[in-house]
Each structure stands twice: as C-alpha cells, then as structure tokens.
Amino acid sequence: MTRAALPAESPIVEPKPAGTEPIRRVPPAEGVRLVDVMGGAERLEVRVHDHGFVALVDAMPRLAPEGQTADAAIVQAARVSYGQGTKQVSEDRGLIRYLMRHRHTTPFEMVEFKFHCAMPIFVARQWIRHRTANVNEYSGRYSVMPDRFYRPSVEKVRRQSKSNRQGGEGPIEVGAAERFLEYLGASEALYERYTRSQEEGVARELARIGLPQSLYTEWYWKCDLHNTLRFLSLRLDAHAQEEIRDYARAMWALIEPLVPVTMEAFRDYEMESVRLTRLEVEAIRSGAPGIDSTNSRERAEWESKRRALGLDPAE
Amino acid sequence: MTRAALPAESPIVEPKPAGTEPIRRVPPAEGVRLVDVMGGAERLEVRVHDHGFVALVDAMPRLAPEGQTADAAIVQAARVSYGQGTKQVSEDRGLIRYLMRHRHTTPFEMVEFKFHCAMPIFVARQWIRHRTANVNEYSGRYSVMPDRFYRPSVEKVRRQSKSNRQGGEGPIEVGAAERFLEYLGASEALYERYTRSQEEGVARELARIGLPQSLYTEWYWKCDLHNTLRFLSLRLDAHAQEEIRDYARAMWALIEPLVPVTMEAFRDYEMESVRLTRLEVEAIRSGAPGIDSTNSRERAEWESKRRALGLDPAE
Amino acid sequence: MTRAALPAESPIVEPKPAGTEPIRRVPPAEGVRLVDVMGGAERLEVRVHDHGFVALVDAMPRLAPEGQTADAAIVQAARVSYGQGTKQVSEDRGLIRYLMRHRHTTPFEMVEFKFHCAMPIFVARQWIRHRTANVNEYSGRYSVMPDRFYRPSVEKVRRQSKSNRQGGEGPIEVGAAERFLEYLGASEALYERYTRSQEEGVARELARIGLPQSLYTEWYWKCDLHNTLRFLSLRLDAHAQEEIRDYARAMWALIEPLVPVTMEAFRDYEMESVRLTRLEVEAIRSGAPGIDSTNSRERAEWESKRRALGLDPAE
C-alpha cells in the first residue's frame, strides 16, 4: 500500500484511464497556503470519566486556506447552491448564520468529523441510535474485552428524579451511594470469571455476555457537521443521561475551534433559542395569564418559558 | 383519538382543505376483494430461546386482493417504473425474479414490516447496526428492567473456534459449560442488588448499569423488505453469532408466507448463490489447479467453492 | 403468486421452518374489531394543477381498532419505549402531544404512508431531495413519456421577488405572462420531435432529453410519518416554490383524517410555533428596542416576529 504522494509539479499526472479524459490538477490560488486545521496533530483528545475519551482523529476539510477555519467548506458549498444569488450576502459569517437560522442544513453536511471514542456500553447504546453516522466498534467476538468499567464517584450517584421519570437529580445519601458502588464492584468482579471461561475454551462471543453494561467499549464514529449538531442538540438536552452529556460536551470542545462561526450560530439559534408553541404565541398576544390548555405539563412548560422571557402576567 | 372509519359510500368525503381540491375516493376494481395478509391476527409470534420472541405486528400492504400475497405491492411499484416496458415481462413471478437477479432493489422497499421483538442486549447491539430501520426500544431509564436473562442450555455453550476468530464451534465439555453457566447465574443474581438500589432511591438510569449484557430488552422494529433481506443475508451468514441467527430464522419464518415469491427468489439468487471472484473465474477458464493468489485464506475459499461446484481439477 | 389468505381459525398455522418454533397467531382482544383506516378505498386522490395528483395508496397501520385512528400506532410504539413510565401520561392525545413537543420523533416513524404522485420534473427534483423515503419513478428509458406538461394559468405566472432572491411574488402583467406561456407552448411543441426521433429509431433515453422540465413524471413515494412531517414543514414554508407547496397541501389533506391528533400537535408545536433566537430572547427580557445585531436581515426578522407576538417596544 505504499505509494508516493502525488507529485505537485505537473498539471497532468495520472495515466489516462481507458475512455476518460486526463486528470487536470488545479493548484490553490496564487498566494493561498493550505494549513492543517488540526495543527499537525494526529489526534486531539479529551478524557471523559474514569476510562473514557473522545478524540478527534480527522476532519474534512483537513486543510484550509491559512487564516480560515473549516467553516470555509460550508460557505463554499452554499455558494454553489445559491450561485450569483449570494453576492448580496457577501460576508461569510452572515451567510453561515443565515443558513443556520433558516434551516438550510445541507451545506453543514459538507463538513465531516471522525472521532475515536471509548465509553461504557450503556452510553454506546444511546449514542448508536443516531443513524446517520459511520461506525466501527471494537468486537468482543474477535477480541478480549479489556478490564475497564465505568464507576461514578460517590457524589455522582444520582437520586431518581420525581418530576422526570427518565432522569436522576442531585446526589443520593452517601450510604445508599456506597451500597450502589459495592454492587457495581460485584458486577466488575465477574471479569475474573469471564477470563476463566475463556481459558477453559468458551467462545469469546458467549463469555462476554455476563459482563455488565458499565463495561467500556470503543469505536470510530464519523459524522457530518449537521448530524453532529443534531447529536449535540439531543444529547446536551437536560433530559439526556448525565453520562452521555459529558461525552457531548467533550465533542463540542473538540469541534468548536475548527468551526467557530458555526458553533456560535448554533448556540444563538438552536441551543439558546426558545420555541413558542401556537398556544404560547396566543397567550403573549392576548396578554392572557395562561395558555389555553388543560394539560398541566404543558402549562408548567409555559410558566417556565414565561419566566425565562421575563414576561410576568401579574404586572 | 376516536374517529369513525371513513365512510365507504360517497365518492367525496373530506371537507375541502383550503386551497386544495377535494379528495376523490377510488374503490377497488369491480370484483376485487381486499383481504388481510395477516389473516385477521393482531400478531404472529415465534418464540426464540428462553425468553425471546419475534412477532410480526403489521405489514404494508396489510390488505391485498384476495388470492394474492404482499408480493403484489412489489409488482405494482415496478410497473410504474418500467411503465409500458413491463408488458413483455408479463408474469408477476418472472418480474419479481428479474428484479432480484438484476439488483433492482427499490421495488422491494415498497413492502414494509413491523416487528415486536425481545432479545438479550448483546443481540440487540448487533441488530441495531442495521441503520435503515425505525426503532422504539424499551427504556431502562423510564422503567424497571424485568428479571429476564438469556442463559443457553449446557449443550449450546460453544467452544471458541480456532479457524474463525470471531466464532464459536461445537459444544464445549460439560464441566466448562457448567462453570460458564454458574458465572452467568452469578451475573443474574445481581438483579437483587439492582432492585435494592432502586428501593434506596438510586436513579434507574444508573441502577441498571451493573446488569449483564444477557439481560433482555425489547423493541418495535420497522423495516422495508429490501433492508429486511439485507438483515437476513448478513445475520443468517455462517459468520454471524448463533444467537442472532436464531432471530433471523424466526423473522424469515414470519415473512415467508406473506412474500413467498420474493423469498423464493432471494433463496435462489442470494442465499444459495455463489460469487466467483475474478481470480476464480480465471482459474475455471484456464483449468488451472488453483487461483493466482498467495493468500492462503483466499486459496482455501476457492477450494471450498470448487468442491461445492463439483469442479475437481485433478480428474 | 396466488395464495389463500392465512386462515383465521387455527392458533398455529404455518409449517414449522427448520430450527424455528411454530408461529403462534394472536387474535385481537375480545370485542376489538379492526377496520380499514382508508375506508375500503383502493386510493384517495387529490388533483393538483393541470395534470398532477397526490394519491394515498396505502398506510401502516392500514387496520386500526374500530373507533381509533392510525395515531394509535404512535402510542403503541411509545408505550414500549416508556414502559410503565407512561402510566402517568395516561391519555393518548396528551402522550402524542408530549412526544411532538419534546422531539421524541421515533414513535412517529412507526406510521408509514405510500403515495402515488404525478408532478412536473422541476417539482420532482425538489421533492427527491428528501432522502429518507422509498421511491419508484416512471422511467423515460423504458417507456415513452406521455404528452403532459405543466402550464400555469395567466394569473399564476409570478413576478421575480425583489426581497427574496429565490422566490416569486404576485402576478406579472398580462402581456409578459402571455409571452411566457407562448415560450412554454414552444417547449411543449418539441414533443412532436421527441415522437419522431423515436420513430426514426433513436433510443428513448436520448430522445427525451430535449423535452422541458415542465414535463410530468410520476412515482410511488413511501415515507414514514416523521419524515412526511419534515417534508411538509419544509415544503409548506413560505420560501418553498409555490408549485411544490400545492403538492404539500394535498398531502396534508390526505393524511390529516388518518392521524388527526398528530396533525393537530404538528400545527400547534411546529407549523404555527415561533422560534426566538438567543438575541431575541435577550431583547424581550431586557425590553431593548432591537436585537444586538448589525445584520439587517436578522433585525428585520425580529421586527416581524415582534409584531406577530404583539410586543411593541414603543408603547
């Protein structure tokens, strides 16, 4: 698989394949120098929890004109769509913000990231539900699973939320937390029996099934920017499990330096935006004290938005 | 959510939505009676292993002209593609077989199945890699996981294959199998601590992470026929883990009565077909004893195909 | 392809496939009668423009318990996800509205529609950009394209918008409209040369390339409800071309009677919702007269939302 890099000198370098025209090499415009948006690194890595990590291992574009970020690829693609039409929206930042505000999502698909990640299986199972991504996961059928398990610290053991059936909230009292961690310890201790089963000849694909879901796995995960933002939007949400939110935060930290303009727009128009329902719009218009709904949950959501907007009905 | 079924009498039934034409109701052709391809059942279910199942809970088309199968929807879609061009290929079975042979896959996407399945988490993790499907899984964050674990019988505990790094082969000796099952028993016994953790207030989303991957989960899984065939092709393969192959077999059993013509073609042109590589084609043409490769694995594959084809070079 | 419908009497009907358990037939619950959500129709069709149409030709679920709509399949799928957790959200309508409000989109993927549509090629080219759908299109390579072209009425010939580079607005003066329609007439007249080329033996796949993009094509288009709503959201938008909006309106009219609860929620939480950006939220909170942006477009958008909300800064 060795091959010299394409020589940069000649305008026509490849042998003419049967029936096709020759390949014409177009160099960057005079004075443009392409630089690595990852600064020459092989990987940029953020540790998560005890044994996890998210590492950015590649990006498209990997090379950008010096002085620009990977945001440039979004602008490049948008300009082909809108052709001369974008002359008016001449500033790049304005264009990216316009695209984000108006759900023109396809130019954001023109940027791609590849991550190498390690996470517990219960996190991996939430993550994999994002279907528009490419994945290669470590296989417990081919290979021995390493002896690595997620165990939260005592203060991170959360109490079952009463208001939110799917979530946890606040730390639990220390005794209960410690008994929970003992239980995790007992589940991790099964690793010894996993090992022994394999020594006795049991197929790896079976031996692993007694190991707990806190076991770490790892994968390469490749995703375009639009779908990465979808992942962040859903997995940074207050309803997502705390552990996967930690992974989402790491992912954000890694990509923000590469596409800073996009991430700023994403913050302004998505993450920190507020969506008002038809009922809420009507309540604001009419000055009514509440929305026209008997659903207590929906009413509570409106109260919370109303407060966030500083719209007090009393005054 | 109650609503009377659309009345069948009037040719125009819906109020004209603003700016649209009225809805015109076209009845089936004279003499055609639509019947339920699932025979009036709410679900058709096949048990798998100790606590698992695959159940067909819906199909598109659900109603087919009496005397026809759901294969009819494939023909219907193909005929719009090929228009008058399909008059010559006038027989339906011939058309379906032609489509399958020539990789015209889109008409097979016009049939859809919905399954309700229960399977161990390690099986679910392989299954979910098929991305072109719709899934709703039971959530261990919202709800308590029931006390159900997969445990193979002694004779189903497989030995690690030597030739196939990812697989198991044949039963292991009884002593080792029993020690493996004891280990599974120990992992299942953690269920009691899972319960206790919840009683002490630990969030369900955390409490579950000490439970083993043999724990059963369940989901609705909806997939078109083309992608269901892809699933079957990959998960019935000899390299797939035995447990998921059992699920694939159940799925096949459920859909075969609904699309018998397609499944026959799938068997003839995919499952029981043999693909010859360029090297193998050349070996057959030239009558050479082996293929032109130094790769021992590739050579062994050729030997195996050669024998399957009854092409003995020596004689 | 003839096969008797599955007999409804016996609990076990299929021959046991090798290695699988028998198929168990589960009838609907006592007293539940399944009825066709399409009211026995083969298709429900809405005419669009001069030669176009959208026809609903199948739905999943096609059969629903009498007195219910296809919305029931969303609830069924959601309840498997949320298990016992949904006991509290006991009312179906409330559950569907909750799912829509909180972007729990997967249960909406459990409903599927199949449409037969005819539309001009320039509309088809916008439509096909929705990738999560199954499509079988009429082929101009296999078959002769029928002599059908889209031609708007004089009053529907739109003037280029000045504010919106991609759109049209209001009718143009009659003379210009008539000259435009003459031009379309000239493009349609090429059909005669298309026919003659074929008579002289030119391949259909070439002969068609001189026909204009106003030529009608047709296809089967199958899509789940979640992605159908995405289609509606984008194609009913004021920035979408008027012609495809007419198709979207027809699609809405066809599905609303089948999933009325979903469509009401979609209207309340998506179509008639207003999204406030971070800048707009801050302007409301602070009572500032405008948003903190120098972008004139963004400022104008805020003005328009402010008016819609009845939030006048001056008063």
Add this chain to the structure above:
Amino acid sequence: MTRAALPAESPIVEPKPAGTEPIRRVPPAEGVRLVDVMGGAERLEVRVHDHGFVALVDAMPRLAPEGQTADAAIVQAARVSYGQGTKQVSEDRGLIRYLMRHRHTTPFEMVEFKFHCAMPIFVARQWIRHRTANVNEYSGRYSVMPDRFYRPSVEKVRRQSKSNRQGGEGPIEVGAAERFLEYLGASEALYERYTRSQEEGVARELARIGLPQSLYTEWYWKCDLHNTLRFLSLRLDAHAQEEIRDYARAMWALIEPLVPVTMEAFRDYEMESVRLTRLEVEAIRSGAPGIDSTNSRERAEWESKRRALGLDPAE
C-alpha cells in the same frame, strides 16, 4: 472567520470548556510525516462530454503518513473492530481484500470523498437516487442557469436497443442522428426566451421550466467510499445509461490513485466477479446442459455466464 491554525507546539492548547477536561494534542509518531494525498492540489478534475466534469475537491483522510495511501484509514478502522484479532491478518493489503470479499463494508465508510460535478439534468436525476450522500446543487431559483446544454456527437446518437428495453445500442444512421440533433438545437434555442422572460420580470423559478433536460446543472457531492463503490457498481453496469457511465468512469479515475488497494479488490471481487444462482450452481454440479428454468431470459443469462467461464456443455 479568520483564525490562526492551531499552534503545533504545546500539548494543551484550547481553553478548558466548562466541565470538560483539557484537550490533549497527540502528535504523529516519531518519524511519521503526514502528506497531502491530493498532492497539494485544490482540485483534481476530469472533463466529461462537452461541458461536464467531475472534480475531486477533498478527501478524508486528506493527510496520510508518507508512503501510504488513503487506504490506510480503512485498515485503521478495521483494526479497532477486530482488535487483537487482526494480528494474524497482519498485512494491510490482505486485510482490505478480506474485508471486501466478506462484505465487511463499514471500514470502507471511514473514507470520504467530496466532488464538484457538472452534468446534464437527466444525468443528475439518475445520480441523485443514491441517497447516502450529501449534496448541494446549483439553484435555478436563486440564480440564472448558464447557457450550457449536452449535445452528443453524431456518432454518439444511439439506436433504441431491441433486446434491452431501457438501453441504446450502436450508432443510428447519420440522417436520423442529424434530425435528432436539430431537435436538440431547437430545444436549446429556447434559452433566448428563458432570458427574455426574466428580463420581463418572470420569476426565475418559473422561467427555467421550459428549458430542456439536457441543460447542465452542477453540485457538490460528498460520499463515503463504500457508497461511492455502490455508485460505481450500479452506474458502470452495462444497463446504465451511457452518459452516466462516463461520469462513473471519471470518478473511478479520480479515486483510484488515492485508494489503489481498495480499487484493486473492488475490481477482483465485485466488478469482475460472476455471481452464480442456485440454479446455475446445480447445473454445473450435475453437468446438465441447461438450468432448471423455463424463463428464457434467465436461460440466456446462464448461457452467457457459461461461455464466460469456458464451461461448454457440448464437450
């Protein structure tokens, strides 16, 4: 959007985002020099037909260790899947060939290409059916379509095939070809009326609909290697329209230098492979003169394969 490239010196460069660990920069292994797989070019372009082109504008990986090709990213991803299991398959070329032979397609999804292409609309309509790709197309709503149309040379005007309903074969007689080209000329002449309509104020989105399908459009098209190979496999097929085959050939020529090991395997195991159906396998095994089918088309296909394999039944 200006930003200095990430400085390469410090191991920790980014400010610590709230709640996340610092970013750790991992440099390439000692002695490894990363080089641009596109040899420093901004684009590598192949002309197609009169006004078309396919240009490779980016690749992931864009940087590879000196002496290696982009194939390296496939091996990297596969090794995470198979972990220690791949030690035995130690040679990279062997591993890639093994993956291709055994349909382990996910590692090939870890390579991504971005193309800029110009093609006639009738070609674009075939191309866009490949759904697993990202696309930004030039918009005739925003911008004026340039005056460029596809017109084959006289000798490229094909006769309708008699054996293949969807295809053309061999050149047609010159007179018919010339009359066909006259017809195309007439369709192109409408461009003047397109221009005039716009001058008179007709919206661009309408003015364009009278232009023929031979009009050129252009787009950015981004696709992973696995799906690019699917595109090539289907669009280089003898049943694909000649014009899109020319584009596929250009695409092949562009990517082959970047992933030469993959393309060799693709040729050996896919493009130049022969698939034998169950019926054909049985015919070979039994030495029967023909296959057990009454379908004349299927019998003819077998005859053609039999000849290709040099298996003459007579002798």
